Amino acid sequence: MSPLAALNSPSPADLWEMDHSHHLHPWTNFGSFQKEGSLVITRGEGCWLWDADGKRYLDSVGGLWCTNIGLGRREMAQAIADQAERLAFSNTFVDMANDPSARLAAKIADLAPADLNRVMFTTGGSTAVDTAVRMVAYVQSCLGFPEKTGIVARDHSYHGSTYLSQSVGKRPGDRVPEFRYKEDGIWHLTPPNPYRRPAGMTEAEFCDMLVAEFEELIARVGADRLGAFIAEPIQASGGVIVPPEGYLRRMWEVCQRHGLLFIADEVVTAFGRLGHWFASEAEFSVVPDIITTAKGLTSGYVPLGAMIFSDRLWDIMGQDPDRWFTAGFTYSGHPVACAAGLKNIEIMEREDLLGNASRMGALFQSRLKALEDLPLVGQVRGRGLMICSENVMNKTTKEPLPDGVNESKRISNAAEAMGLIVRPMAHLNVMSPPLTISEDEVEFIAVTLEKAIRQVTDELVREGFRLG
CATH class of the missing domain: 3.90.1150.10 (Aspartate Aminotransferase, domain 1)
Known part of the structure; x- marks a missing residue:
């Protein structure tokens, strides 16, 4: 078969070979890929x-x-196609908007806890986390603390694969010597994994230890240098780590005492994974300052992420009318992606x-x-x-x-x-x-x-x- 024929009407073997010869996959292991392909x-x-x-x-x-x-939803495909035909693209920079992004932002605000009524759309979870970390520095600077920019995360966490978000995360196997990572201004705590707690320690004592470690870090580094704590409610790719009872609430209380923002990375846990639209408050009694999400927002039909944040943060950033929040992406609020998000939520509601x-x-x-x-x-x-x-x-x-x-x-x-x-x-x-x-x-x-x-x-x- 000619190369052109193979490209247009490929056999299973042709597809395997095309992928094997030309595709660099995320997290490629070169030995197994060269041997087995995909x-x-x-x-x-x-x-x-x-x-x-x-x-x-x-x-x-x-x-x-x-x-x-689930896959193969005809009404999702139709919603995506209809929006692509009506308005395939419209940027949302500065003072531009489109109807699906406006409606989806309002719907997310309705579903999110407490006063988390503001939404910034991103291209996925990594860019949502990236944007959230940048917002921490912006908010703290607006509050008069320009040095309060440090981020506290946990070992075995995964927060994305941009340079900044992968530096914030620290999952075993993600850090390779061929890459460099941001080290300054980021600290990592012990993961709250009860299965791997010290021998002879009860789960309650383990929780006490984790909270004390956070307090000790703040005392050592200085609250004036730390801007936020970021946590997945359940550490997903780090090993589905369900924290001890009361852990997240107590970590939130530490943040409250020292002026740190609390970022809940709900890229995995939001939109139904635990049976709730969002897990932070429903499962763990925490109302974050910022929630990052993606994945279940469109059920993977098209890429879309979102950073959801409180009215309080909006008010802080908007006090000076001459300020500019210089972050965003060409595809922020993409109308086709937002139409998919709206249809996705509609299906989830209708089918319980x-x-x-x-x-x-x-x-x-x-x-x-x-x-x-x-x-x-x-x-x-x-x-x-x-x-x-x-x-x-x-x-x-x-x-x-x-x-x-x-x-x-x-x-x-x-x-x-x-x-x-x-x-x-x-x-x-x-x-x-x-x-x-x-x-x-x-x-x-x-x-x-x-x-x-x-x-x-x-x-x-x-x-x-x-x-x-």
Whole structure:
């Protein structure tokens, strides 16, 4: 077949080769990519994907935490097409607006907690976090504290992949020696992971330790140099870390005492993942100053992010009429993306997908918790429709297997062969299915993942590992 024919009417092998020869993927591992290439997906419907060869998979990862309303929605496609035909682009710089961005901003303000009534649209979660961090410096300067710009985050956090947002995050494996990161003005605290708390310490004592660590950092660095604390309500890509009871509320109280803004990174947890529009207040009794979001805002149909902030911050920044907030993107408030966001929320409301997420989330957590009976699984943790299983070599000491064993990737490979996609990350297997998931689909995930873990466990035992 000629190169042009292959480009226009590619076979599955042609698609694999095109990708293998020309595509640099996010987080490419060169060794495995050169050897194995990629799984080429060509169709999606609901929770299911089909590859180029026609094989079907249940996508328990939900794309990347994002396909909340499920794939293949004709009315979403139609809303996107209608808006593209009517107004494909209109910039929102300075004093320009378009009708979908105005309506979506108002809808988000209606759904967000308390006085978080102001919205700045971005291109995704990374740029939402990037913008939020810049806003911290702007607000603190307006308050008369131009040096109060430092950001406090946590280890094992993921906040995006721009230069600034990846510097704020600090997930193992993301920091590579070939790249440089912003080090000055950013501090990281112990992740609030109860499973990895010091031996002999209760969860309540662990929470006390984490809050005291924050207070000690403020005392050491100086509150006059620290502008904000940023936290995912549940640390998603860092290991689905659900913090100890009361942790986020107490960290918010520390921020209140020392004049730090509280940024809730809800790129994953907003728009239904935990059964709420936003998780900070509903799940953790915290009203942030700023919320960043993306992913479920459009359920991945088109890229869109948003930074949502309080009327109080707006008033602070707007006191001087000669000020300019010089941040934004060509595609901020893109009319097609905002039309998709509006239709996405409409579907979620009409079909009570938050309610389904709550009901199926409880079943999902209960059903997968049973995996802890397997010798390779140290803990299954999560909340709502986000969960991970952590693999260990010794369940008593929680010692992981050596990194080179790649047991989580082997589990995901085994599951994939059985028609289930799970996400391997270090010693974890992570899942975040669409909010449309059914009881039968939850059962398929639980049964298939158990089979995959048992298969890999048998392989590891034959290779000489002692597990349990």
